[in-house]
Amino acid sequence: MLEPVIGLEIHLQLKTKSKMFCACAAHETAMSPNTNICPVCTAQPGTLPVPNEQAIRFGVRMGLALNGTIASHSKFDRKNYFYPDLPKAYQISQYDQPIVSGGFLIIDEKRIGITRAHLEEDAAKNLHGVDGKTYVDFNRAGTPLLEIVTEPDVASPQHAKAFLQELRLIARYLGVSDADMEKGQMRCDANISLRERDAEGGIVGMKFHPKTEVKNINSFRNVERALEFEIKRQTELWNAGSPPSVSTTRGWDDASQTTKEQRLKEGEGDYRYFPDPDVPVLELADIAAEERRRLPELPATKRARFVGEYGLKPEDARQICDDPALTDFVEQVFSELSSWMSSVDAEVKDQSKLANLLSGWLLSKLTGLLVERNLDITSAKINPENFAEFITLLATGKLSSTAGLTVLTEMVGTGADPSHIMEEKHLGRIDDEGAIAEVIDRVLLNNPDIVERYKAGKKELIQVLIGQVMKETEGAVDAKIARNMLMVKLESN
Numbered sequence: 001m002l003e004p005v006i007g008l009e010i011h012l013q014l015k016t017k018s019k020m021f022c023a024c025a026a027h028e029t030a031m032s033p034n035t036n037i038c039p040v041c042t043a044q045p046g047t048l049p050v051p052n053e054q055a056i057r058f059g060v061r062m063g064l065a066l067n068g069t070i071a072s073h074s075k076f077d078r079k080n081y082f083y084p085d086l087p088k089a090y091q092i093s094q095y096d097q098p099i100v101s102g103g104f105l106i107i108d109e110k111r112i113g114i115t116r117a118h119l120e121e122d123a124a125k126n127l128h129g130v131d132g133k134t135y136v137d138f139n140r141a142g143t144p145l146l147e148i149v150t151e152p153d154v155a156s157p158q159h160a161k162a163f164l165q166e167l168r169l170i171a172r173y174l175g176v177s178d179a180d181m182e183k184g185q186m187r188c189d190a191n192i193s194l195r196e197r198d199a200e201g202g203i204v205g206m207k208f209h210p211k212t213e214v215k216n217i218n219s220f221r222n223v224e225r226a227l228e229f230e231i232k233r234q235t236e237l238w239n240a241g242s243p244p245s246v247s248t249t250r251g252w253d254d255a256s257q258t259t260k261e262q263r264l265k266e267g268e269g270d271y272r273y274f275p276d277p278d279v280p281v282l283e284l285a286d287i288a289a290e291e292r293r294r295l296p297e298l299p300a301t302k303r304a305r306f307v308g309e310y311g312l313k314p315e316d317a318r319q320i321c322d323d324p325a326l327t328d329f330v331e332q333v334f335s336e337l338s339s340w341m342s343s344v345d346a347e348v349k350d351q352s353k354l355a356n357l358l359s360g361w362l363l364s365k366l367t368g369l370l371v372e373r374n375l376d377i378t379s380a381k382i383n384p385e386n387f388a389e390f391i392t393l394l395a396t397g398k399l400s401s402t403a404g405l406t407v408l409t410e411m412v413g414t415g416a417d418p419s420h421i422m423e424e425k426h427l428g429r430i431d432d433e434g435a436i437a438e439v440i441d442r443v444l445l446n447n448p449d450i451v452e453r454y455k456a457g458k459k460e461l462i463q464v465l466i467g468q469v470m471k472e473t474e475g476a477v478d479a480k481i482a483r484n485m486l487m488v489k490l491e492s493n
């Protein structure tokens with residue numbers, strides 16, 4: 001049986017203010033070509049690179065979050081190759097002393113080892129003009145990148161996708177990168193080969209065969225598709241008795257949804273790495289200690305805590321924690337809820353019931369209202385304190401679900417507190433028996449034929465009358481109370 005052996009190489013564009021080795025802005029989007037440049041990032045003779053401390057901190061922070069070891073000493077090396085978008089004819093990268101080595105992430109209960117992570121500068125961009133000429137835009141040259149390399153531990157195309165999604169989430173939690181694949185802030189190359197296992201699970205032949213590196217994958221979906229395509233292509237080669245005999249590089253072609261051979265893969269020797277004499281060795285012990293102290297709670301820990309502490313369902317906790325802003329909102333709502341709940345009956349304090357009520361209103365109703373209005377939780381007027389009060393009103397039965405949606409819509413639009421809106425719009429539950437009796441009398445008076453048929457034995461018609469009461473009061477009466485009071489009236493005269 002054949003099984004895939006998959007490893008990933010990810011480039012994360014770090015969210016620093018300036019480039020890796022000069023003071024130019026690191027994010028040049030929407031600027032005219034070749035306006036975000038200086039003598040350093042265009043490699044003018046006599047200039048010297050100065051490493052960006054923020055980029056180093058971001059790399060260290062990411063390394064810690066990936067359970068990696070931060071090097072006490074780390075250095076930069078020159079990776080030599082000639083290409084029009086590389087003005088120095090070498091890239092400043094890290095070879096044998098990367099800032100991070102080792103590490104792992106657990107994805108879907110399977111461990112993916114991290115081999116290393118190192119800092120480097122991005123190349124410029126070649127633009128192919130309609131006139132058939134190629135132009136070079138140096139705005140991107142020198143943007144800081146963190147390259148993360150995994151062990152060949154990725155079990156399947158789906159596993160690869162889940163790993164990358166978690167990596168993006170971690171980068172966002174840490175504030176080191178927006179990691180948007182469509183915008184090129186996170187780029188992924190995937191290495192894949194196949195190997196054979198016998199019926200007992202033992203590896204037949206070589207442990208690792210020549211691999212194919214798939215480049216230019218620009219979305220999570222395409223990572224999955226490119227790997228699925230390669231598994232199919234390589235399986236056919238194996239079945240034909242001619243598995244890949246050399247390592248190659250292929251590019252993902254979005255239009256045809258296939259991979260296409262580009263060139264034979266360079267060996268490390270081709271790059272003639274050597275230490276960059278212009279950049280001093282980095283001493284990282286102090287930075288590592290500081291970053292470790294400041295490391296925020298990571299997504300996996302947060303998801304587990306949302307389940308354990310707040311009583312949320314695992315799938316709800318996952319959905320909330322995928323959005324850092326929503327996560328902060330929910331934390332604040334739960335902290336406010338405990339004070340709102342301190343004064344109510346023990347019955348409604350059931351933590352998991354409360355959590356389900358909250359996640360239901362948050363994930364379907366509130367998020368829906370925000371999407372309709374093209375808002376997110378930070379730009380909307382609703383605040384966590386008011387949402388906590390809203391949940392309390394629902395939990396204690398003071399507000400019905402029907403009226404709840406009206407109140408929530410108003411909260412999103414105006415930022416007003418829910419009890420104020422209920423008072424203004426007369427949306428509270430009607431508890432006053434006299435008021436309910438008035439409505440019931442009116443309903444009975446307006447539906448004489450239904451009353452007559454009910455008395456003649458069509459007992460199920462009580463549903464119609466309850467429906468009328470709910471309609472008259474816009475759902476503000478408890479349906480059980482309405483039923484009881486209707487029955488008393490109908491049976492007594």
Ligand SMILES: [Zn+2]
Pocket residue numbers: 019022023024036037038039040041042142
């Ligand atoms: Zn520059």
